[in-house]
Amino acid sequence: MIQKKICLLGAFAVGKTSLVARYVKSIYSDQYLTTVGVKVDKKVISLDDREVTLIVWDLAGEDEFQKVQMSYLRGASGYLLVADGTRGNTLETARMLSQRTADTVGDIPFILLINKLDLADEWEVEERSIEEFRAGGWTVIKTSALTGEGVEESFTQLAEMMVK
Amino acid sequence: MSDSPLRIVPKQPAEPEAPGPDALEPDPTAQLEELRRLLLEPEQSKLDNVLERLNNPRVRAREMSRALPEAIRLRTAQDDSVTEALGPTIVTAFHNSIKKDPRPVADAISPLMGPAIRRAISNTLNSLIQSFDQTIKHSFSWRGLKWRLEAMRTGQSFAQVVLYHTLVYRVEQVFLIHKQTGILLQHVSSPAVETRDADIVSGMLTAIQDAIRNFASDSFGQGDDEAVEKLDLGDREVWLEHGPQAVLAIVLTGNASENLREEYFAPALESIHAEMGDLLTRFDGDTQPFEMARHHLESCLQTRYHVETDPAKYRIPSYIWLLCILIIAALGVWAFFTWRAYSRWQDYLSRLKTEPGIVVTEAGTSGRTRYVIGLRDPLAADPDAILRNETEINPATVSGRWTPYQALDPRFSLERARRALAPPPGVTLSLKAGTLRAEGIATTGWIEDATVLARALPGIDRFDASRLMDQEADSLRRAIEARIFRFVTGKADLVPGQTEAINETLAGIQRLLEKESAMRRKVRITVSGHADSEGDDAYNLRLSRTRAERIASLFTARGIAQDRFEIRGVGANEPLRPENTPEDRQFNRSVSIKVALGERQ
Numbered sequence: 001m002i003q004k005k006i007c008l009l010g011a012f013a014v015g016k017t018s019l020v021a022r023y024v025k026s027i028y029s030d031q032y033l034t035t036v037g038v039k040v041d042k043k044v045i046s047l048d049d050r051e052v053t054l055i056v057w058d059l060a061g062e063d064e065f066q067k068v069q070m071s072y073l074r075g076a077s078g079y080l081l082v083a084d085g086t087r088g089n090t091l092e093t094a095r096m097l098s099q100r101t102a103d104t105v106g107d108i109p110f111i112l113l114i115n116k117l118d119l120a121d122e123w124e125v126e127e128r129s130i131e132e133f134r135a136g137g138w139t140v141i142k143t144s145a146l147t148g149e150g151v152e153e154s155f156t157q158l159a160e161m162m163v164k
Numbered sequence: 165m166s167d168s169p170l171r172i173v174p175k176q177p178a179e180p181e182a183p184g185p186d187a188l189e190p191d192p193t194a195q196l197e198e199l200r201r202l203l204l205e206p207e208q209s210k211l212d213n214v215l216e217r218l219n220n221p222r223v224r225a226r227e228m229s230r231a232l233p234e235a236i237r238l239r240t241a242q243d244d245s246v247t248e249a250l251g252p253t254i255v256t257a258f259h260n261s262i263k264k265d266p267r268p269v270a271d272a273i274s275p276l277m278g279p280a281i282r283r284a285i286s287n288t289l290n291s292l293i294q295s296f297d298q299t300i301k302h303s304f305s306w307r308g309l310k311w312r313l314e315a316m317r318t319g320q321s322f323a324q325v326v327l328y329h330t331l332v333y334r335v336e337q338v339f340l341i342h343k344q345t346g347i348l349l350q351h352v353s354s355p356a357v358e359t360r361d362a363d364i365v366s367g368m369l370t371a372i373q374d375a376i377r378n379f380a381s382d383s384f385g386q387g388d389d390e391a392v393e394k395l396d397l398g399d400r401e402v403w404l405e406h407g408p409q410a411v412l413a414i415v416l417t418g419n420a421s422e423n424l425r426e427e428y429f430a431p432a433l434e435s436i437h438a439e440m441g442d443l444l445t446r447f448d449g450d451t452q453p454f455e456m457a458r459h460h461l462e463s464c465l466q467t468r469y470h471v472e473t474d475p476a477k478y479r480i481p482s483y484i485w486l487l488c489i490l491i492i493a494a495l496g497v498w499a500f501f502t503w504r505a506y507s508r509w510q511d512y513l514s515r516l517k518t519e520p521g522i523v524v525t526e527a528g529t530s531g532r533t534r535y536v537i538g539l540r541d542p543l544a545a546d547p548d549a550i551l552r553n554e555t556e557i558n559p560a561t562v563s564g565r566w567t568p569y570q571a572l573d574p575r576f577s578l579e580r581a582r583r584a585l586a587p588p589p590g591v592t593l594s595l596k597a598g599t600l601r602a603e604g605i606a607t608t609g610w611i612e613d614a615t616v617l618a619r620a621l622p623g624i625d626r627f628d629a630s631r632l633m634d635q636e637a638d639s640l641r642r643a644i645e646a647r648i649f650r651f652v653t654g655k656a657d658l659v660p661g662q663t664e665a666i667n668e669t670l671a672g673i674q675r676l677l678e679k680e681s682a683m684r685r686k687v688r689i690t691v692s693g694h695a696d697s698e699g700d701d702a703y704n705l706r707l708s709r710t711r712a713e714r715i716a717s718l719f720t721a722r723g724i725a726q727d728r729f730e731i732r733g734v735g736a737n738e739p740l741r742p743e744n745t746p747e748d749r750q751f752n753r754s755v756s757i758k759v760a761l762g763e764r765q
């Protein structure tokens with residue numbers, strides 16, 4: 001059985017936790033995020049008839065008062081970087097977090113998720129900047145915690161990138 | 165093989181060996197052949213050699229056997245194609261081999277499997293026996309009873325309560341965690357321990373250690389590499405044993421001694437590193453190989469109970485013994501009384517069955533009372549009286565329901581006849597083979613009534629009244645027979661003064677004859693004449709007969725038929741009294757009368 005540690009990273013209130021809430025097996029409450037700074041969940045996905053268990057470390061969001069505790073990234077095989085489509089600056093935070101992650105654990109697979117696709121009308125993030133990220137070699141997926149769009153796909157794609 | 169053409173020359177056939185007509189004139193073909201042979205001899209030889217190596221399978225196999233191991237090594241280093249190519253063949257071969265004879269494989273793996281299986285079984289048995297032992301030990305003691313109450317009150321099982329009170333410590337779960345990733349490599353738990361998603365717990369445990377380390381570092385300036393060794397969670401503790409690549413997290417309850425680390429946990433982790441160091445270093449998420457570490461983890465599942473030093477505490481207390489004896493004694497007494505009551509009841513039923521006029525049709529027990537149902541002749545003995553007087557059964561516990569009937573037992577028929585006929589004091593009744601016989605003296609009226617009534621009684625076919633005497637007839641007879649009529653010595657003349665007696669006798673006879681038809685008996689009167697013993701016999705006989713005839717003539721003269729009388733003269737042969745005095749002789753000079761009543765018609 002293959003098990004992989006992955007992390008969920010992103011700015012404060014980008015909807016990381018609600019993005020995965022419906023898709024992972026969880027035994028701990030969200031309170032762990034504010035107390036310990038991390039909450040560990042589990043997600044089993046099927047990849048070419050092979051089961052891969054993702055141990056999902058949901059890290060507390062980054063803001064001006066709290067930095068992501070980078071030690072939690074240790075041993076991760078990949079990560080999901082979450083930004084909020086309605087808040088342009090969260091994309092910058094994502095870029096910065098990605099840089100810090102690379103500094104800490106080296107180049108590991110990751111996917112940038114731009115969340116809140118259901119509020120597409122209010123998006124500040126423009127297609128052009130998304131294309132810039134893609135041009136830089138990033139994988140970008142638009143997601144919605146509300147409709148679940150893109151969520152399963154993100155996990156599966158990240159798993160593929162890690163197992164490859 | 166020779167490379168030198170010089171050495172080929174002596175091999176040429178000598179000329180005398182090849183004589184022939186053409187020998188002197190060289191054939192051009194042969195010459196060409198000869199030339200080719202001379203030129204290509206070494207190459208030809210090599211070529212032959214190569215051809216043989218190619219064509220001879222034995223040689224080829226020898227060649228390949230030299231190259232094969234190296235070839236496999238080289239290719240395996242390159243990619244997995246050898247493994248992939250051989251995989252199915254090996255699986256099939258293995259399969260076939262087992263199918264043909266599984267013994268070699270079994271022999272080969274048994275040294276590996278044997279100890280593992282033995283260890284697994286003995287671990288399971290040990291923990292079972294231990295908890296069973298604890299439960300048994302405490303089942304009978306006073307404290308055990310207290311714990312049982314506690315178990316009932318709290319809804320836990322008795323075994324759990326015993327465990328709670330006697331446990332020093334118990335290792336509930338052991339996690340083997342990959343240090344770098346926090347991924348759970350292997351996990352074991354004690355029997356009946358609830359385990360939630362161990363792989364999530366493993367991750368969180370790692371995260372929390374990180375958090376604590378960060379906190380310690382931020383607060384006290386401790387180094388980042390200081391390891392967390394213990395998490396105290398009230399009635400549970402999590403002990404962490406750190407190795408270079410992996411961490412053992414041990415969840416235990418109770419108060420465990422630190423020795424456990426030295427004794428079990430550290431050695432287990434060391435063994436895992438020693439055996440699987442390479443796997444740990446190259447760990448890429450595949451947890452399958454760490455199944456091999458399971459027995460090391462199981463060796464950490466230690467449990468310890470309070471060891472009672474006072475064996476008296478485990479001895480069954482004397483009051484329990486006393487209680488047992490009392491219970492057994494009570495059971496014995498109960499059994500005895502039950503048996504006695506049963507046997508008394510059976511005796512009573514047998515007694516009833518032998519009693520004439522009582523038929524038991526059903527008997528049994530209903531609740532605390534017994535009942536008996538049957539038929540009873542009103543003349544039969546009273547079952548309640550038998551119960552009261554002949555048994556020791558409490559009459560209040562028995563109910564009887566008796567339906568009256570008439571038994572045809574002769575005793576009952578006779579008794580019924582007695583009650584129905586009410587015979588006067590002088591009459592006795594007896595019953596034999598359906599015939600009721602009455603004997604004695606009764607009034608004509610009673611005799612008439614009884615004759616009619618008796619035949620209507622059940623169990624009586626015939627009424628025999630032949631031995632019944634009519635009361636009046638009997639007294640008449642007595643009166644008549646009581647008299648004698650005296651005669652003058654030597655003559656057939658009545659002594660004077662007997663007229664009244666003669667008249668009374670005559671009246672009696674007449675009355676008897678009147679009753680003859682009512683009595684349905686023939687009356688017969690014998691008149692016997694007597695003489696005293698003086699004088700000669702012949703004379704006396706004559707005289708006595710004349711005397712009898714004299715009396716009979718008195719009666720016939722008064723209207724009684726002659727044929728009613730039998731007249732006899734007995735002389736001195738039947739004296740009425742022994743003759744000792746002159747009075748006795750006078751008494752014997754007389755006539756006596758006997759009355760006989762014939763058979764009832």
